[in-house]
Amino acid sequence: MPTLPAGPPVISAQQLSKHYGDFKAVDGISFEVPAGESFGLLGPNGAGKSTTMRMIGGVSQRTSGQLTIMGLDPEEHGPEVRAHLGVVPQQDNLDEELKVRDNLLVYGRYFGLPMSYLKPKADELLEFAQLTDKASAKVDALSGGMKRRLTIARSLINEPKILLLDEPTTGLDPQARHILWDRLFRLKESGVTLILTTHYMDEAEQLCDRLVVVDKGQIMAEGSPAQLIRDHSTREVLELRFGSERNTTVAADLQGIGDRLEPLPDRVLIYTHDGEAALEEVTARGLRPITSLVRRSSLEDVFLRLTGRSLVD
Amino acid sequence: MSAQLTAQDYSLDGSKRPLAALYSRNARAVIARGLLATRSSNWLVMVSGFFEPVLYLVSMGVGLGALVGTVEGPDGRAISYAAYIAPALLAVSAMNGAVYDSTWNVFFKMNFAKLYQGMLYTSLGPLDVAIGEIFLALLRGAMYATGFTAVMALMGLITSPVALLMIPASVVIAFGFASFGMGITSFMKTFQQMEWVNFVMLPMFLFSATFYPLSVYPQGIQWFIQALPLWHGVELLRQISIASFTPATVIHLSYFLVMIAVGMLLTTLRLRKLFLR
Numbered sequence: 123m124p125t126l127p128a129g130p131p132v133i134s135a136q137q138l139s140k141h142y143g144d145f146k147a148v149d150g151i152s153f154e155v156p157a158g159e160s161f162g163l164l165g166p167n168g169a170g171k172s173t174t175m176r177m178i179g180g181v182s183q184r185t186s187g188q189l190t191i192m193g194l195d196p197e198e199h200g201p202e203v204r205a206h207l208g209v210v211p212q213q214d215n216l217d218e219e220l221k222v223r224d225n226l227l228v229y230g231r232y233f234g235l236p237m238s239y240l241k242p243k244a245d246e247l248l249e250f251a252q253l254t255d256k257a258s259a260k261v262d263a264l265s266g267g268m269k270r271r272l273t274i275a276r277s278l279i280n281e282p283k284i285l286l287l288d289e290p291t292t293g294l295d296p297q298a299r300h301i302l303w304d305r306l307f308r309l310k311e312s313g314v315t316l317i318l319t320t321h322y323m324d325e326a327e328q329l330c331d332r333l334v335v336v337d338k339g340q341i342m343a344e345g346s347p348a349q350l351i352r353d354h355s356t357r358e359v360l361e362l363r364f365g366s367e368r369n370t371t372v373a374a375d376l377q378g379i380g381d382r383l384e385p386l387p388d389r390v391l392i393y394t395h396d397g398e399a400a401l402e403e404v405t406a407r408g409l410r411p412i413t414s415l416v417r418r419s420s421l422e423d424v425f426l427r428l429t430g431r432s433l434v435d
Numbered sequence: 436m437s438a439q440l441t442a443q444d445y446s447l448d449g450s451k452r453p454l455a456a457l458y459s460r461n462a463r464a465v466i467a468r469g470l471l472a473t474r475s476s477n478w479l480v481m482v483s484g485f486f487e488p489v490l491y492l493v494s495m496g497v498g499l500g501a502l503v504g505t506v507e508g509p510d511g512r513a514i515s516y517a518a519y520i521a522p523a524l525l526a527v528s529a530m531n532g533a534v535y536d537s538t539w540n541v542f543f544k545m546n547f548a549k550l551y552q553g554m555l556y557t558s559l560g561p562l563d564v565a566i567g568e569i570f571l572a573l574l575r576g577a578m579y580a581t582g583f584t585a586v587m588a589l590m591g592l593i594t595s596p597v598a599l600l601m602i603p604a605s606v607v608i609a610f611g612f613a614s615f616g617m618g619i620t621s622f623m624k625t626f627q628q629m630e631w632v633n634f635v636m637l638p639m640f641l642f643s644a645t646f647y648p649l650s651v652y653p654q655g656i657q658w659f660i661q662a663l664p665l666w667h668g669v670e671l672l673r674q675i676s677i678a679s680f681t682p683a684t685v686i687h688l689s690y691f692l693v694m695i696a697v698g699m700l701l702t703t704l705r706l707r708k709l710f711l712r
Binding site: 130132157158179180181182183192193194197198199200201202203204205206207209211213215216217218219220221224228229231232233234280283312313314315 | 458468557559
């Protein structure tokens with residue numbers, strides 16, 4: 123991965139916490155992001171990812187801990203920090219009272235950018251979002267996917283140095299996801315720092331140089347996708363389905379195969395360095411799964427291992 | 436798209452300007468957005484806001500006025516009942532518009548339309564948003580006041596050019612209510628709590644010497660009414676409407692200047708609670 127010459131971290135969080143009453147949305151997390159890195163926060167809904175993003179943008183006040191963005195505290199220098207931030211929130215918050223192109227122009231004006239810059243920029247971004255023919259349509263006439271693309275285009279109006287993407291591809295079809303991933307990859311190549319939350323493991327594996335696994339407001343693990351898989355899972359996974367009645371009862375008969383066994387309601391996972399060999403042993407014990415699948419370990423397995431729960435529940 | 440970034444691009448020097456955390460001196464972008472949105476979608480709502488006080492003036496002033504005849508004006512001379520209540524209705528309209536814009540409208544845009552969330556993720560600070568929204572509310576109030584004053588003139592209720600000062604005066608009244616209203620909204624969390632705003636406004640409208648003189652009340656209630664802002668607004672506009680000024684005029688005006696100062700201070704102190712939850 124091309125990274126920029128080492129400088130001070132672009133984002134530095136130390137023991138960052140956000141409490142709502144007794145509820146600890148973010149509970150003492152620490153991380154640093156160097157310039158140009160693509161950094162992911164992986165975790166289930168409610169893990170505290172969005173709250174962390176909001177604190178980085180300076181639109182939510184932390185309860186305790188330290189946070190600096192490009193050397194500044196976003197609570198003390200919110201407007202200055204956000205001048206260099208692009209934000210794609212989890213839920214589209216487009217201006218429903220304005221037309222599509224006006225959404226981009228007006229948003230650019232919030233950054234104090236001149237119209238002479240904004241007009242060609244807005245057209246370029248409409249092109250990128252494939253919304254050129256919708257330029258003078260009302261926002262509420264757009265489909266969900268179009269709104270998402272417009273939100274992403276809007277986040278680029280100020281040519282941000284740091285792009286915060288909160289579940290960016292939720293609600294997009296597979297083709298649109300791949301187009302967006304490609305675009306994000308190109309931004310990254312130009313030196314833009316990406317901060318991304320997701321509960322899609324394939325997205326995290328595709329886009330993130332490094333990520334933290336977050337659960338219940340705390341960091342469970344940190345590393346590159348490959349490193350996390352190496353540290354917290356085996357090379358391969360054998361997935362067996364015996365039918366919903368038998369998955370848990372059959373687990374006893376599978377003891378001793380592979381390194382570790384994970385019985386789930388809909389399937390049994392066997393963690394092993396060699397999936398085919400494990401499958402042979404299952405068959406040798408006289409067990410007949412309805413379906414079997416050998417695959418590489420993924421971040422989903424890392425998450426299951428660390429938290430005992432699935433990412434998407 | 437953009438040129439290759441280097442590590443130097445990622446270093447910022449913090450501004451030492453006061454309020455740098457809350458204000459980026461760009462309220463005009465919020466104002467421009469409001470004007471654009473009004474032009475393209477909600478001008479109909481604006482028109483209805485103009486007609487409300489006019490309908491009151493016609494029904495009460497002309498209809499009820501036929502029964503009442505003339506009443507004693509601020510300077511002791513007899514004036515028509517319509518001329519008596521018209522400035523009061525203008526003050527009520529200024530209050531209602533400003534309070535609606537700074538409470539319900541802000542609450543809705545914050546919690547439901549999510550408009551401010553979008554704005555606040557840009558270089559805008561909460562103070563830019565607050566100033567922009569208050570300015571838009573006052574602009575709207577000034578347009579209503581101009582329209583209403585024109586209707587008064589058409590009905591023959593204006594006898595002096597001094598009465599045109601009712602327009603800036605009602606903007607001052609609106610400013611007082613808007614600055615306070617936004618501060619109060621920062622304490623609200625649910626729609627049920629927002630209903631309390633109406634619970635305070637309606638009696639204030641009915642009992643602030645709007646439709647009859649303060650002298651009908653016993654002394655204690657008079658003092659209470661005189662402590663409320665709307666009474667000062669009603670009296671201020673009533674005096675301006677017939678160009679009859681007394682030392683009390685200064686008190687009425689000062690009441691609002693203090694209200695604006697305290698309201699803006701409250702709103703500024705509560706901005707983080709209002710916008711950065």
